Amino acid sequence: MSMQDTASSGVALWRLVADGIERGIADGRFAAGDKLPGEVEIAETYRVNRHTVRRALAALAERGIVRAERGSGTYVEAQRLAYPLRSRTRFSEIVGADGREPHGRLIETSEDVATRELARELGLKAGAPLVRIEAIRLADRTPICVSTTWLSAELFPGAGEVFAATRSMTKLLEHYGVRDYRRGATRITAGIVDATDAARLDLPLGRPILVVDATDHDLDGKPLVTKHSRFAAERVEFLVES
Amino acid sequence: MSMQDTASSGVALWRLVADGIERGIADGRFAAGDKLPGEVEIAETYRVNRHTVRRALAALAERGIVRAERGSGTYVEAQRLAYPLRSRTRFSEIVGADGREPHGRLIETSEDVATRELARELGLKAGAPLVRIEAIRLADRTPICVSTTWLSAELFPGAGEVFAATRSMTKLLEHYGVRDYRRGATRITAGIVDATDAARLDLPLGRPILVVDATDHDLDGKPLVTKHSRFAAERVEFLVES
DNA sequence: TGAAGTTGTCTAGTATCATAGACAACTTGG
DNA sequence: CCAAGTTGTCTATGATACTAGACAACTTCA
Numbered sequence: 001m002s003m004q005d006t007a008s009s010g011v012a013l014w015r016l017v018a019d020g021i022e023r024g025i026a027d028g029r030f031a032a033g034d035k036l037p038g039e040v041e042i043a044e045t046y047r048v049n050r051h052t053v054r055r056a057l058a059a060l061a062e063r064g065i066v067r068a069e070r071g072s073g074t075y076v077e078a079q080r081l082a083y084p085l086r087s088r089t090r091f092s093e094i095v096g097a098d099g100r101e102p103h104g105r106l107i108e109t110s111e112d113v114a115t116r117e118l119a120r121e122l123g124l125k126a127g128a129p130l131v132r133i134e135a136i137r138l139a140d141r142t143p144i145c146v147s148t149t150w151l152s153a154e155l156f157p158g159a160g161e162v163f164a165a166t167r168s169m170t171k172l173l174e175h176y177g178v179r180d181y182r183r184g185a186t187r188i189t190a191g192i193v194d195a196t197d198a199a200r201l202d203l204p205l206g207r208p209i210l211v212v213d214a215t216d217h218d219l220d221g222k223p224l225v226t227k228h229s230r231f232a233a234e235r236v237e238f239l240v241e242s
Numbered sequence: 243m244s245m246q247d248t249a250s251s252g253v254a255l256w257r258l259v260a261d262g263i264e265r266g267i268a269d270g271r272f273a274a275g276d277k278l279p280g281e282v283e284i285a286e287t288y289r290v291n292r293h294t295v296r297r298a299l300a301a302l303a304e305r306g307i308v309r310a311e312r313g314s315g316t317y318v319e320a321q322r323l324a325y326p327l328r329s330r331t332r333f334s335e336i337v338g339a340d341g342r343e344p345h346g347r348l349i350e351t352s353e354d355v356a357t358r359e360l361a362r363e364l365g366l367k368a369g370a371p372l373v374r375i376e377a378i379r380l381a382d383r384t385p386i387c388v389s390t391t392w393l394s395a396e397l398f399p400g401a402g403e404v405f406a407a408t409r410s411m412t413k414l415l416e417h418y419g420v421r422d423y424r425r426g427a428t429r430i431t432a433g434i435v436d437a438t439d440a441a442r443l444d445l446p447l448g449r450p451i452l453v454v455d456a457t458d459h460d461l462d463g464k465p466l467v468t469k470h471s472r473f474a475a476e477r478v479e480f481l482v483e484s
Numbered sequence: 485t486g487a488a489g490t491t492g493t494c495t496a497g498t499a500t501c502a503t504a505g506a507c508a509a510c511t512t513g514g
Numbered sequence: 515c516c517a518a519g520t521t522g523t524c525t526a527t528g529a530t531a532c533t534a535g536a537c538a539a540c541t542t543c544a
Contacts, residue, residue, distance in 0.1 A: 009449070010260070010301070010531095011434070012501065015252025019434040026431070028359070038520060049503050054521085059252065070521045071510030080431075085482055117270065186482035189268070189322075190432035190450040190475035192253070192261040207251070208432040208450040208475075233432035233450075240327055240428035240482055252501095254531065280490065291533045296491085312491045313540030490541070501530070511520070 014055035017046050021060060022234065025076055035073040036066065081139055083231075084239040087182045090170060091137050091144075100139040104167035107134040107146070107200065109160030111153065118150055121215045121226040129153035133163050136200055143201045144236055147229040155224075173224065181224055186214040190233065201232045208233040256297035259288050263302060264476065267318055277315040278308065323381055325473075326481040329424045332412060333379050333386075342381040346409035349376040349388070349442065351402030353395065360392055363457045363468040371395035375405050378442055385443045386478055387454075389471040397466075415466065423466055428456040432475065443474045450475040 021042070024030045036042070039057070043050040057074055060066045068074045081098055095102035112132040119126040133149040149169065151159050155176070162172045173181060189211045193203050201209075210231040216224050263284070266272045278284070281299070285292040299316055302308045310316045323340055325331075337344035354374040361368040375391040391411065393401050397418070404414050415423060431453045435445050443451075452473040458466050 010254040010257025012252040012254070014501080016434070016437075018252070020436060023433055023436070026433070040520090051504085052502060055501090057521095068521065069511085072512075072520065074521080184483075188430060188452070188480040188482060189478075190452050191265055191268070192258070192450060194262060194265070195258075208434060210430070210432050236431075238430040240430060241426075256531080282490090293534085294532060297531085299491095310491065311541085314490065314542075316491080485544105487544090488542085490539100492537105492539070494537085495535090497533085499530100499532080501528105503527080503529095505525090507522100507524085509520100509522070512518085514515105514517090 013048055014052045014059065017042070017048060017053055018056035018059045020046065021056065022065060025065065026080065026234075030076050032076050032079060034076045036076065038073065080234070081144060081236045082239055083236050084241060085183075085186060086241060088180075089183060092168070092170075095139045095144075098139065103138040103141075105136045105138065106164050106167060107136060109133045109163065112150065114150075118226060121223060122150065122152060123223045124152055131156060131159040133160060135163070135167075139235075142235060143232065145229050145231040146197055146200045147227050149225055149227045151225045169225065178218055178224060181216045181218050184215045184217045184223070186212060188212050188238065193230070193232075197230050201230070203232055203234075210236065210238065255290055256294045256301065259284070259290060259295055259298035260301045262288065263298065264307060267307065268322060268476075272318050274318050274321060276318045278318065280315065322476070323386060323478045324481055325478050326483060327425075327428060328483060330422075331425060334410070334412075337381040337386075340381065345380040345383075347378045347380065348406050348409065349378060351375045351405065354392065356392075360468060363465060364392065364394060365465045366394055373398060373401040375402060377405070377409075381477075384477060385474065387471050387473040388439050388442045389469050391467055391469045393467045411467065420460055420466060423458045423460050426457045426459050426465070428454060430454055430480065435472070435474075439472050443472070445474050445476075452478065452480065 021030075021036065030036060037045070039050050039053045042053045046053070057066060057068060061068055064077065066074050066076055081095070081100075083094055091104075092102040110132050112130040114122065114124050114126055114128040114130050116126045118124075118130065119128060122128075122130075129152070130150045131153050133151075134146070135149065136146050137144050153159070156172075159172060162175050163169070166172055166175070190208055191211055193201065193207050193209045197203070197209065198207070210233050212229045212231065213227070214229075215226040218224055263272075263278065272278060279287070281292050281295045284295045288295070299308060299310060303310055306319065308316050308318055323337070323342075325336055334344040352374050354372040356364065356366050356368055356370040356372050358368045360366075360372065361370060364370075364372075371394070372392045373395050375393075376388070377391065378388050379386050395401070398404075398414075401414060404417050405411070408414055408417070432450055433453055435443065435449050435451045439445070439451065440449070452475050454471045454473065455469070456471070457468040460466055
């Protein structure tokens with residue numbers, strides 16, 4: 001037969017092989033610099049045709065995760081960003097600690113109106129005016145996540161412009177006199193990247209993302225901003241400390 | 243053209259549509275019982291053929307997430323288990339709080355030897371004897387996660403048999419005189435389910451999973467067990483509190 | 485009752501996915 | 515240098531995926 005034995009999952013075989021190899025890299029079975037097994041051997045372990053393996057390796061190579069050398073073998077090159085989820089987490093500090101250069105990039109800002117959900121998170125009334133900020137965060141030149149951030153337009157008038165100028169949520173809050181803040185309850189889910197985020201994160205369609213919803217509070221527990229962030233799962237791992 | 247405009251991702255179009263709709267359900271754009279837009283309208287928003295939408299809806303229907311009614315429309319039916327990640331988390335309590343019946347099922351246990359990695363987590367020497375326990379946890383009859391658990395075979399002799407009898411990690415530890423324990427540092431990543439876990443979790447191939455690595459300690463901070471768990475992302479959401 | 489809107493089913497054509505086999509081009513190690 | 519092992523390229527074939535159009539079957543509502 002030509003497709004996988006089980007009912008079709010909507011995921012191509014070569015893609016499953018690629019994911020398997022990538023998982024092997026992520027969990028250390030193959031370290032950076034290591035030589036992968038030969039294409040024939042991989043084909044045997046996954047029970048697919050060698051051409052299917054080649055398609056998988058080509059996809060990984062295009063994403064810069066492996067590198068093929070004719071006559072010699074295929075070699076690994078990659079690593080994930082460790083992202084601690086403490087109550088006081090700053091993106092720039094995490095990326096800096098990894099020896100990489102943090103960047104923020106504004107996609108767009110707009111005026112918005114609080115849904116019931118958003119109003120509850122921010123302690124406002126439904127229909128209250130909000131500022132919505134859509135932004136990307138990068139380590140060196142690699143996009144790590146896209147975030148949609150909402151703030152009260154009354155408490156933070158002109159927040160969009162301030163973020164455009166500072167490109168930092170911490171500096172934005174400082175501008176309004178907020179000296180410190182903490183992350184509150186955080187929801188983590190996984191999903192598949194949609195077309196818009198795929199383009200922003202420079203991810204191929206169909207790749208997994210970590211979805212994080214969190215609300216930041218000031219030291220008195222008053223909600224300040226609420227965020228909906230989508231992380232490229234292949235570039236980051238969250239660390240929850242206790 | 244027949245495939246999506248961008249370079250092929252290895253994920254079928256119908257699957258992307260299905261994921262999009264499922265995401266809409268998960269984040270509340272469509273509530274349980276709601277009527278989805280018509281097939282023609284969905285086809286237009288995703289810019290695909292109506293047949294492709296039908297394939298997507300058929301897949302969701304087979305998983306029990308939507309239900310089609312001829313002549314009337316397609317309706318939603320589903321919900322995710324909220325899983326708080328506190329330092330003191332018990333699966334049975336979480337599931338019970340959701341009004342569902344928790345179950346554990348043993349897949350297999352085996353003797354194993356500590357890799358350098360496992361030894362470091364458990365505070366043992368590399369090569370130390372371990373007990374490995376492979377188990378599934380369910381809410382009502384829905385598999386939520388598969389876990390691979392390792393314990394020192396010297397500190398917990400016969401742990402495999404004890405777990406087989408009790409089907410609970412908490413009771414297992416009690417059996418060895420451990421009255422209370424806490425979760426230590428926890429790593430969360432996302433990936434794609436492999437064939438083995440897909441069968442165990444009753445998931446179609448290619449679906450996203452949340453991968454959690456954690457080590458439990460006693461109250462003195464001494465490591466007891468270390469776990470590698472794979473959660474069906476579509477059935478659970480993690481809550482990180484601060 | 486009838487029109488509009490819905491899901492269900494059929495036929496058909498093109499592109500992609502996966503398989504299979506053969507051989508070229510290159511690297512490594514004896 | 516040579517043999518073994520590696521990646522690269524070619525041709526060919528069948529199964530799926532996606533698109534397109536048409537119409538049937540059913541529900542809802544005026």
